Amino acid sequence: MVYLECMTTAFTVGRVARLAGITVRTLHHYDDIGLLTPSGRATNGYRSYDETDIERLQQILAYRELGLGLDEIARAIDATNDIEVLAEAQRRIRERLDRLDRIAANLDSTIEARKKGLHMTPEQRLEAFGDFDPEEFADEAKDRWGGTPTYDESVRRTSSYTTDDWKRYRAEASNLDDRFLALMDAGIGAESDEAAQLVDAHRSLITRWFYECTPDIHAGLGAMYASDPRFRENIDKAGAGLAEFLSASIAARYRD
Amino acid sequence: MVYLECMTTAFTVGRVARLAGITVRTLHHYDDIGLLTPSGRATNGYRSYDETDIERLQQILAYRELGLGLDEIARAIDATNDIEVLAEAQRRIRERLDRLDRIAANLDSTIEARKKGLHMTPEQRLEAFGDFDPEEFADEAKDRWGGTPTYDESVRRTSSYTTDDWKRYRAEASNLDDRFLALMDAGIGAESDEAAQLVDAHRSLITRWFYECTPDIHAGLGAMYASDPRFRENIDKAGAGLAEFLSASIAARYRD
DNA sequence: GTAGACCATCCCGTCGCGTGAGGGTCAAGG
DNA sequence: CCTTGACCCTCACGCGACGGGATGGTCTAC
Structure with a gap:
């Protein structure tokens, strides 16, 4: 806002941390490794985050949710066009949702089986976790x-x-x-x-x-x-x- | 199966790892810390996992998916009745699904806003990540x-x-x-x-x-x-x- | 003017494995 | 019988992503 900027922009670490649900230490860490360097410092040395920093943090958190390493996140964000970054994050999140859905369904059937006293094979128990190998094991046994x-x-x-x-x-x-x-x-x-x-x-x-x-x-x-x-x-x-x-x-x- | 047991039971580390989509090292680690100790060893010293081990692994992986620490996982599994464990894992997974859903929706609207050239406030960008504090920040500014x-x-x-x-x-x-x-x-x-x-x-x-x-x-x-x-x-x-x-x-x- | 709430920088600790190093086991083939 | 390759074992060091304390400056607020 330039003439009114300090009303909206200029977040301190603590404020950003509270908004994003992360710790101050995490922001310090991201600063240390250069993943998210606040765009400015106040005269007292306090880190000062502005809107573009928040935008970057949003992308970082989206990728972090998927379990990517911080260096991978940095590459993902810096490499490509920013709207592409978000779209990619979108896709990955949806994949993640699918995986969790599979696991939830698996637990569902496990609980059902348990209630009815049915037996489950080890393959059935783990099928939701392995990336996918529908037959591999059965083949081994058959061999x-x-x-x-x-x-x-x-x-x-x-x-x-x-x-x-x-x-x-x-x-x-x-x-x-x-x-x-x-x-x-x-x-x-x-x-x-x-x-x-x-x-x-x-x-x-x-x-x-x-x-x-x-x-x-x-x-x-x-x-x-x-x-x-x-x-x-x-x-x-x-x-x-x-x-x-x-x-x-x-x-x-x-x-x- | 007793008389036919070795056909189905008696998994080696590598086999379990492949089925579950994890590494052998991870299984070694779980053995080291006592989280998942194989129920037996073959005469050559190879770890031998049976069906009950796999069942436990299933529970471990379900909890791990939620980002719980291994000690927490151990307590969760050992403390309560096993069907309760699964049900609890279920609930946590659904919470996780909700969170991811919120994030996906947030990215959706961010992408939409970007396409239309609309501006987003930092609070809007981060609202899906913070645990929840709908007003806190607005209050700060208003004060x-x-x-x-x-x-x-x-x-x-x-x-x-x-x-x-x-x-x-x-x-x-x-x-x-x-x-x-x-x-x-x-x-x-x-x-x-x-x-x-x-x-x-x-x-x-x-x-x-x-x-x-x-x-x-x-x-x-x-x-x-x-x-x-x-x-x-x-x-x-x-x-x-x-x-x-x-x-x-x-x-x-x-x-x- | 002092208490309490923030901020800063160092720096060591922890957790969950990754990644060799060094070495045995065991069918399968030359 | 020896080798090759695919497994398995046990150390043991290392790393990534912070946690958390020590020590100290800054800033309203009573």
């Missing part, structure tokens, strides 16, 4: 186990299991583990009739919960339990040597 | 200058000025400054007829752009130009001593 009908069926069936279902399955499995371990402790061998009965129970368990487990498949699975360290470690959690014993029992059952 | 009819009128009129309007005003004012400075340089006194003419032009300028500037008001304004350091500094930017000279000229004009 190893998949393409086979048993794998596919298992995926289909387990996808609708609730958390309670999983609990019940785990209880059943744990019970079976204990019975195997009891045999081991009692010194009853893997070739015994008792072991053969438990093997049948094991096959039935897998068929009921995952896929049609034929004797052939079961034999293959049993071999893996002992040889593949991933299965082995996992099974041995229930008791040391269980993987070996289970594998031997299965092998004995189908040996004839 | 000093306001309540007076001249101030109110000035606010009313200038609020509709475009940036071009401001440019034209500044040009006029700058021109007037130069003419005053020319008198000073020529050694023509503040009591001269030439100065009196310029004083009238100055009063007319203020009346045309801001408010009905009566001789009384003008005299008061002139006194302030010299005495109030804020006015003085601002006016002296155009030329050292201008505030003093202008003030003296105005005083002389109305002395009779």
Whole structure:
């Protein structure tokens, strides 16, 4: 306003900070690194921000909201035409809004699932956060186990299991583990009739919960339990040597 | 899955990182500070994340998105029931969405104003960022200058000025400054007829752009130009001593 | 003239990782 | 059997964006 300028312009740090919802320290910092240097100083040395400074601050804050680094912000603002800067900030903010929307939706369905007792896969839980890789993981699993009908069926069936279902399955499995371990402790061998009965129970368990487990498949699975360290470690959690014993029992059952 | 567990569970750091769109280092960090400790380690020492870990990570990421510190996140998750945690995260995310919406709307109107050449006040530019203080600033100004009819009128009129309007005003004012400075340089006194003419032009300028500037008001304004350091500094930017000279000229004009 | 609210400049501290350095693990292929 | 490449591990230093205190000047306000 020139003749009336000090009425409207000439903001001190504190005032700018309050208006913008930031701290004085932040303005000092922006001055230090040259991101927002106040256009003037009063005779007492106080920083004096004018309207153009505020305009720049507006742009800075818009970009900051997106998590850009201060140097990136500086480049973004200084490089291009100022209306372009705002429009770009606009676009980025809208992207951000989309992301938050996805996350909110994800939490929604997580809460829903939790209420209904439904189970969610890890991929479902994290899909809103990763930038996007719809298949990548499923592919990884398929490369190893998949393409086979048993794998596919298992995926289909387990996808609708609730958390309670999983609990019940785990209880059943744990019970079976204990019975195997009891045999081991009692010194009853893997070739015994008792072991053969438990093997049948094991096959039935897998068929009921995952896929049609034929004797052939079961034999293959049993071999893996002992040889593949991933299965082995996992099974041995229930008791040391269980993987070996289970594998031997299965092998004995189908040996004839 | 117990017997099939290694097919689905047992994620390595890299896999979790890819799924969640974060870096391995971040997972290491969360492990270091105890925010997310993998539920197990493989025999080779590799971190092994299971489904419950992923669930926790989901909650962590949701909170992180809001800019909470990691210790706050830990407290939020550990303190309360887990479904409550998710619901709370939900609420915070929605707040965040609101804020971003406000900022986007603000940028919208800024861009619109820019296109139409309209002028925006600093308060308008920053209102979306500050937590909220609708009046605070206006109050500050009013405490000093306001309540007076001249101030109110000035606010009313200038609020509709475009940036071009401001440019034209500044040009006029700058021109007037130069003419005053020319008198000073020529050694023509503040009591001269030439100065009196310029004083009238100055009063007319203020009346045309801001408010009905009566001789009384003008005299008061002139006194302030010299005495109030804020006015003085601002006016002296155009030329050292201008505030003093202008003030003296105005005083002389109305002395009779 | 002194109290309280601002302002200034230094400068060390913190948080959330980034980024090597230095080294083991593990299928896959020559 | 050895290598290559893609993983994994543990230090440990560094950095960006401020926070926050120390120390001291400035400015209305009673």
